[in-house]
Amino acid sequence: MTILTQSTTWKALAAHSQQIPHMRELFAGDPARFSNMSLSTCGLFLDYSKNRATPETLNLLLTLAQEAKLDAKIKAMFAGDIINTTEKRAVLHTALRSTAGQSIIAEGQDIVPEVQQTLNKMQQFVTSVTSGQWKGYTGKAITDIVSIGIGGSFLGPKIVSQALRPYWITGLNCHFVANVDGTSISEKLKLLDPETTLFIMSSKSFGTQETLTNTLTAKAWFLAKGGSQSDVAKHFVAVTSNVAKATEFGIDAANIFPMWDWVGGRYSLWSAIGLPIALLIGMDNFRSLLKGAHQMDTHFATAPLAENMPVIMGLFSLWYGNFFNAQSHVVLTYDHYLRGLPAYFQQLDMESNGKSVTLNGTHVDYSTGPVIWGGEGTNGQHAYHQLLHQGTALIPADFIMPLQSHNPIGEHHDQLASNCFGQTQALMQGRTLDEALAELSKSNLSDEEKLLIAKHKVMPGNKPSNTLLMDKLTPETLGALIALYEHRTFVQGAIWDINSFDQWGVELGKTLGNDVLARIGADQEATALDASSNGLINLYRRGKI
Numbered sequence: 393m394t395i396l397t398q399s400t401t402w403k404a405l406a407a408h409s410q411q412i413p414h415m416r417e418l419f420a421g422d423p424a425r426f427s428n429m430s431l432s433t434c435g436l437f438l439d440y441s442k443n444r445a446t447p448e449t450l451n452l453l454l455t456l457a458q459e460a461k462l463d464a465k466i467k468a469m470f471a472g473d474i475i476n477t478t479e480k481r482a483v484l485h486t487a488l489r490s491t492a493g494q495s496i497i498a499e500g501q502d503i504v505p506e507v508q509q510t511l512n513k514m515q516q517f518v519t520s521v522t523s524g525q526w527k528g529y530t531g532k533a534i535t536d537i538v539s540i541g542i543g544g545s546f547l548g549p550k551i552v553s554q555a556l557r558p559y560w561i562t563g564l565n566c567h568f569v570a571n572v573d574g575t576s577i578s579e580k581l582k583l584l585d586p587e588t589t590l591f592i593m594s595s596k597s598f599g600t601q602e603t604l605t606n607t608l609t610a611k612a613w614f615l616a617k618g619g620s621q622s623d624v625a626k627h628f629v630a631v632t633s634n635v636a637k638a639t640e641f642g643i644d645a646a647n648i649f650p651m652w653d654w655v656g657g658r659y660s661l662w663s664a665i666g667l668p669i670a671l672l673i674g675m676d677n678f679r680s681l682l683k684g685a686h687q688m689d690t691h692f693a694t695a696p697l698a699e700n701m702p703v704i705m706g707l708f709s710l711w712y713g714n715f716f717n718a719q720s721h722v723v724l725t726y727d728h729y730l731r732g733l734p735a736y737f738q739q740l741d742m743e744s745n746g747k748s749v750t751l752n753g754t755h756v757d758y759s760t761g762p763v764i765w766g767g768e769g770t771n772g773q774h775a776y777h778q779l780l781h782q783g784t785a786l787i788p789a790d791f792i793m794p795l796q797s798h799n800p801i802g803e804h805h806d807q808l809a810s811n812c813f814g815q816t817q818a819l820m821q822g823r824t825l826d827e828a829l830a831e832l833s834k835s836n837l838s839d840e841e842k843l844l845i846a847k848h849k850v851m852p853g854n855k856p857s858n859t860l861l862m863d864k865l866t867p868e869t870l871g872a873l874i875a876l877y878e879h880r881t882f883v884q885g886a887i888w889d890i891n892s893f894d895q896w897g898v899e900l901g902k903t904l905g906n907d908v909l910a911r912i913g914a915d916q917e918a919t920a921l922d923a924s925s926n927g928l929i930n931l932y933r934r935g936k937i
């Protein structure tokens with residue numbers, strides 16, 4: 393048994409979870425529930441009133457957070473303590489959006505100056521490329537960027553660039569390659585001209601198979617299409633913390649942008665890993681993205697727990713996972729530009745909190761990170777929302793929507809908003825048997841048929857959701873929104889007493905993958921592994937079933 397589940401507060405929460413009235417009743421009993429249970433900060437508005445919660449719920453959850461020393465853990469992260477204990481690293485993505493005058497110490501050194509220097513190096517590079525001063529090997533300006541990276545070195549740049557499409561002011565095109573599947577890079581290369589294409593190789597470790605292989609393919613393509621070895625420096629740059637490996641690989645030292653051990657891959661879009669974003673939206677907009685995140689950092693570090701947006705969201709997610717057996721959490725973006733955000737939050741949360749031992753190695757006796765999934769509204773309403781409304785699983789939902797559209801055409805945005813709010817209402821209130829029968833009262837069905845159909849139309853309701861709104865999707869509000877989810881993930885990991893900043897689970901697959909690769913290329917058929925793995929490898933070697 394862990395200390396957490398033995399605590400009086402945990403037991404009180406378990407008992408309390410059985411006593412919460414249906415949300416319909418909670419709303420009926422408190423006309424001020426919306427204003428009492430909403431919060432506004434950093435350009436974001438959070439309505440958390442549609443949760444299974446009374447004031448007692450919040451008190452208990454906040455007590456749980458205090459007992460887990462959440463306050464002290466937040467301070468430790470911002471102070472650069474070694475909170476990633478298994479990798480012996482500080483966790484300082486917040487330093488990437490710090491302001492020039494701040495001083496943040498990691499491993500005995502103030503890291504703010506090098507963060508600022510890197511931003512300046514990015515600025516010079518962005519100016520040089522976007523002004524046309526940076527020339528390709530035939531003297532032409534760059535028109536296309538290809539970002540090669542995977543995981544945190546891919547999702548952040550890709551999804552933020554997609555989200556900030558209205559801010560693409562530089563005229564460049566950007567393409568992203570992550571998967572080692574040769575189709576991915578081949579389809580991109582077909583569209584490109586080597587004379588005007590610049591590759592950014594993004595890999596913190598400079599050791600990731602997919603990224604190395606894709607970069608080698610890109611380089612071979614460049615050389616085959618007319619570029620020479622001495623031209624490579626004009627077309628390949630890298631972002632990495634492993635400068636030695638990058639130079640050994642052939643990237644000019646002057647074209648390497650630094651990364652640091654104290655930035656986790658899934659928290660790295662704010663570093664030079666965000667270079668593709670900056671090349672599309674310009675450095676001023678990139679700095680606004682950082683500013684929005686910094687505002688959320690300040691809020692997270694200073695607001696009382698009861699008024700702290702990441703804390704409230706983290707606590708409610710834990711509430712459903714630990715006390716209502718919710719196994720997944722859905723993120724529903726009512727904005728086409730934000731369609732990629734669920735995938736981004738999926739990596740952020742699942743790679744961070746997909747853990748099952750506490751910091752001291754004890755096996756947890758409670759659920760940790762849920763499955764994060766989702767998509768854009770209204771599309772999902774015609775697909776998986778059915779299960780949200782009437783399925784047997786409890787799936788808490790976050791609805792995210794800007795009040796103003798970048799494309800205000802006719803009634804589109806009013807319809808979008810009405811669907812978003814209508815969904816949260818339907819999830820909360822559901823439909824009773826009497827209501828379903830009343831709806832059928834004028835039909836020609838027999839009473840027996842009416843009752844049967846009505847039973848199928850019953851929706852239990854009481855399904856929790858948060859609604860997050862912003863005036864408009866801007867670099868600043870997006871920065872705040874992403875930082876909000878980063879900190880929400882931290883809050884849960886801190887209470888569960890797990891390390892949210894390592895990812896040992898992905899290592900075994902990588903190691904075995906390399907072993908399988910050697911067996912695929914070996915002289916003889918595979919015999920040494922389990923029967924299934926041998927069988928699959930040998931089928932693959934034969935190339936047909």
Ligand SMILES: O=P(O)(O)OC[C@H]1O[C@](O)(CO)[C@@H](O)[C@@H]1O
Nearest residue numbers: 542543544545595596597600657
């Ligand atoms: O930037 P790198 O070192 O190539 O790593 C890519 C990704 O691989 C992972 O280690 C997991 O596969 C992620 O955490 C990381 O973002």
